[in-house]
Amino acid sequence: MRGTLPGSSLMAGKERRAGGYLLREKTTEFQKALLRWFARHRRDLPWRHTPTPYRVWISEILLQQTRVRTALPYYERFIKRFPNLRSLARASEPEVLELWAGLGYYARARNLRRAAAMIVHRHHGRFPATQRELLSLPGIGRYTAGAILSIAFNQPEPIVDGNVRRLISRLHGITRRRSEEYFWRQATAWIPPDRASQFNQAVMELGALVCLPSGPLCAQCPVSGFCEAGIRGIADRIPPPRSKRASxxxxxxxxxxxxxxxxxxxxxxxxxxxxxxxxxxxxxxxxxxxxxxxxxxxxxxxxxxxxxxxxxxxxxxxxxxxxxxxxxxxxxxxxxxxxxxxxxxxxxxxxxxxxxxxxxxxxxxxxxxxxx
DNA sequence: AAAACGTGGTT
DNA sequence: TAACCAAGTTT
The missing domain is CATH 3.90.79.10 (Nucleoside Triphosphate Pyrophosphohydrolase)
Incomplete structure (x- = not known):
């Protein structure tokens, strides 16, 4: 397997220092530990039953800035009402919005419908499988494109979400802000080329279940041995608080x-x-x-x-x-x-x-x- | 690049 | 209770 772990020579310039103790040759070990853990602890989520591109897409949009627990009933209702691309493309905006009420970020619902129509017309109902095409659809950004390509198509495309950022920050023992590119580089480097789907899900699952924002469960972590913050006992202080607009x-x-x-x-x-x-x-x-x-x-x-x-x-x-x-x-x-x-x-x-x-x-x- | 976008669960 | 935060995207 290719790919690199935190702190390898892939980390360029001034951002190389932190977490530099991890070696390139540990990547395979890391991937195996994480995949093994995932196989055993993965939650039984409805969008994992039949991970078609359509379902993965819907779930990813629902999950943007939204907890799994919150998204769950919305997903069930949504798939029941709009089981496929064509049914969604045919829907009116108020119909979609009605199912979305209470979830927030309503542009997601509007974009979902627009994008469905675009896929039906431009791609004849065939879900696009390239980053370029996915990014051209409303509501699909770099993360969601990567999630669809990796999870549904098993392409070795990276994803960076809040979980991944936190995980990388702790693995590298980073206590200061880093550029987005820093995280994308690592997320690209560590993907096992033939197991992108499971691996990317595993990374997020670990962030959601073990590498928690506050009170991380390091004792239960399958990759604690690779984790600079865990080893130094500073996982609790990572990532640093971010500034927010005054309410x-x-x-x-x-x-x-x-x-x-x-x-x-x-x-x-x-x-x-x-x-x-x-x-x-x-x-x-x-x-x-x-x-x-x-x-x-x-x-x-x-x-x-x-x-x-x-x-x-x-x-x-x-x-x-x-x-x-x-x-x-x-x-x-x-x-x-x-x-x-x-x-x-x-x-x-x-x-x-x-x-x-x-x-x-x-x-x-x-x-x-x-x-x- | 920073700010806006929504909400309910957690701390 | 107030603040923080979550499988981000858009402008």
Whole structure:
């Protein structure tokens, strides 16, 4: 087997130093230890049952910045509803989005559908098996292309995700930031050419089950003998904390106005940082602003009439760096004269339909908020 | 290149 | 509870 372990001469220039004690000839040993461990400890995940390119692709997109546990039920539903490329290519965007609601990063769902259509048309439904073609599809970047090529096609293509970065950092005993290329070089070098699928999965599996971000289980690690950080007992301090954008507090008032089994929704997202085409009537308020008058003004603007609201509760939700605290106001209108005609940009929608249309978890939480 | 994108589980 | 984080991609 070819390939190189951490710290070999492959590591160029100023990035060579750390972890330089590991020798090139240990690579085969490392690969074997990892593959053996994987064969025994791999989780039984649904996308591993029949790893067709389509299924691997769907799973990889679902798993972007998303835990396995979270993605699991979405995967099952998605595959049931869209069992193959053609069924997905034929779907409408709202249909796909509906299955994605609550998962986040909704561009993933839109891109999935677009890419499916592109594959059906450009490649006649045959899943592309080259990096160039995969990268040209929306939503597929370097990682996902590598994952599809290696896992589904068993091509010796590298992958670098959070697990791989952490694993390499510890194996090399790296305590400072490294370029992305540094990780890609190692991930390329250590692939056993004929077992890329199992090996790449094994690397990520090890990161997910043993080489944990905090509290790594070094005692159970099949490659601890190769690990500089493990040997030096500093695995806990790797990788170093990364700087993050300061979070920002946002106060919102939301209204859930119902009438005759319908809910008043916005047809255009009132808050641009909340995802989805449909939303609840919402308004941002200042730190010291009274919520009730703001909510009342909001409802009046939407229905052009005064509505008696009662505060139903508070919903907390975070969207990227924004920490949202939303006060939810309820009202149920009497239906003597039919539904009041809403102002432009608002619409009455059946309760069940509303659940389907509203993408964001913020609004979904608010929709479930009762009394208080 | 840095920032934006979403969310729920963990710590 | 606030912060951190996860099988990244796009601009």
């Amino acid at each position: 920002q507090e946002v106060r919102l008032v939301l209204t859930v106005v119902e009438c005759d089994g319908r809910v008043l929704l916005c047809t255009k997202q009132p808050m641009d940082f909340v995802p989805g085409d449909w939303g609840l009537p919402a308004a941002a308020i200042g730190p010291a602003e009274m919520a009730h008058p703001a909510a009342h003004a909001l409802a009046r603007g939407a229905l052009r009439m005064s509505v008696r609201l009662r505060e139903a509760g508070t919903v907390s939700h975070a969207i990227t760096y924004r920490r949202i605290r939303a006060q939810v106001f309820n009202a149920t209108l009497k239906v003597k004269t039919g539904l009041p005609r809403p102002a432009a940009g608002y619409d009455w929608v059946g309760r069940a339909e509303a659940e389907r249309l509203v993408t964001s978890s913020l609004y979904r939480k608010a929709l479930r908020t009762r009394s208080g």
